[in-house]
Amino acid sequence: xxxxxxxxxxxxxxxxxxxxxxxxxxxxxxxxxxxxxxxxxxxxxxxxxxxxxxxxxxxxxxxxxxxxxxxxxxxxxxxxxxxxxxxxxxxxxxxxxxxxxxxxxxxxxxxxxxxxxxxxxxxxxxxxxxxxxxxxxxxxxxxxxxxxxxxxxxxxxxxxxxxxxxxxxxxxxxxxxxxxxxxxxxxxxxxxxxxxxxxxxxxxxxxxxxxxxxxxxxxxxxxxxxxxxxxxxxxxxxxxxxxxxxxxxxxxxxxxxxxxxxxxxxxxxxxxxxxxxxxxxxxx
Numbered sequence: 001x002x003x004x005x006x007x008x009x010x011x012x013x014x015x016x017x018x019x020x021x022x023x024x025x026x027x028x029x030x031x032x033x034x035x036x037x038x039x040x041x042x043x044x045x046x047x048x049x050x051x052x053x054x055x056x057x058x059x060x061x062x063x064x065x066x067x068x069x070x071x072x073x074x075x076x077x078x079x080x081x082x083x084x085x086x087x088x089x090x091x092x093x094x095x096x097x098x099x100x101x102x103x104x105x106x107x108x109x110x111x112x113x114x115x116x117x118x119x120x121x122x123x124x125x126x127x128x129x130x131x132x133x134x135x136x137x138x139x140x141x142x143x144x145x146x147x148x149x150x151x152x153x154x155x156x157x158x159x160x161x162x163x164x165x166x167x168x169x170x171x172x173x174x175x176x177x178x179x180x181x182x183x184x185x186x187x188x189x190x191x192x193x194x195x196x197x198x199x200x201x202x203x204x205x206x207x208x209x210x211x212x213x214x215x216x217x218x219x220x221x222x223x224x225x226x227x228x229x230x231x232x233x234x235x236x237x238x239x240x241x242x243x244x245x246x247x248x249x250x251x252x253x254x255x256x257x258x259x260x261x262x263x264x265x266x267x268x269x270x271x272x273x274x275x276x277x278x279x280x281x282x283x284x
Contacts, residue, residue, distance in 0.1 A: 003134060005142045005167075007045065007160040008127035014047075016155055019088040022047060024152050026087045032145050039138050040131040043145040047126045048091040050100040062098040073099060132164075139166035140232075147228060151176050159184065165209060168231050169217040177225035180217040189214055 009017070026046050033042045052069035053061040063069055073094065080090035094100045132138035139162060146160050154175035161170035161184055170184030192211055217231070 002040065002131045003164045004129045004131050005139060005160060005162050005164075006127065006129045007142070007146050007158055008125055009045070009156055009158055011125045013156040014126055017153060019086065021153050022088055023086045025149055028148055028152065029145070032141065036138075036141050038130075038141075039133045039135040041129075043128070043130055043142055045126060045128050045145075045149060047102070048088050049103040050091060050094070051103060053099055053101050058098075058101065060098050134164070136164075136166050136233075139164065143167070143228065143232070146173050147176055150174055165233050168213040168233055169210075171228075171231055173228070174225065176228075178228040178231055179222065179225050180220045180231065182218065182220070182222060185214045185218050189218065 026048070029042075029044050029046065033044075036042070050073075052073060053063055054069065055061045055063060055065070064072060076094065076099070077090050080093055081087070085093065091100070091102075095102070130138070130142050132142065143160065143166075146158050150156065150158050150173045156174070158173045159170065159181050160173060161167065161181070170181035170188075171178045172181045189211075192207065
């Protein structure tokens with residue numbers, strides 16, 4: 001599937017969230033999608049993500065036969081938003097009209113049923129993933145997105161893990177601070193110690209660096225929260241060699257000044273992006 005970062009809000013924490021929270025996260029994701037040119041996939045963390053209720057899959061679909069589904073739905077969604085409906089309100093209208101289905105299917109008590117029988121998201125866990133290839137610059141932006149989500153809903157914890165090496169270990173993020181995700185670390189360490197994993201050579205051929213990092217951070221106190229850059233690998237310009245054409249709205253990855261900043265370490269990179277970069281793109 002390619003190198004991926006996975007992030008999630010748990011069942012328990014999702015119960016604390018309101019439609020206004022999800023609307024704010026949806027708007028935040030749209031900003032990230034617009035203001036950064038992604039190598040592969042962009043960010044999303046939306047329980048109201050949907051797709052057409054194709055007639056060949058849903059016998060109750062009310063999609064018009066003579067319309068191209070996405071074009072029809074996009075036009076309807078834009079019309080509903082122009083009428084003053086929020087993102088979640090617009091999606092619920094299309095659900096009630098049986099025009100769409102949600103990507104995250106109903107899961108029993110974690111979904112709510114309206115008076116007309118329409119099921120929609122209530123309090124299930126919400127997870128997503130972003131493929132970033134080997135572009136650590138994209139991995140940084142995924143982390144920035146998760147940090148910004150945590151600031152929007154500071155009572156909620158977001159977990160994030162990296163199949164690559166940008167994050168030194170799985171993390172729990174809350175209100176802009178981070179700590180090692182001990183459950184995720186334990187699960188990985190236990191697996192890597194199994195005989196079949198040893199025979200497959202996972203530790204020696206692929207994750208020796210991860211293995212050592214996970215062991216170090218497995219002793220981190222669950223009561224202690226730190227700065228996110230504590231858990232990020234330092235960046236070397238060579239990691240961007242094949243992404244010289246990638247650009248953001250204001251910064252070229254090949255810009256010598258930016259490359260020089262990358263050698264300083266993640267703390268300096270994050271300071272730059274959370275300050276001048278975000279002000280320049282209107283995200284603060």
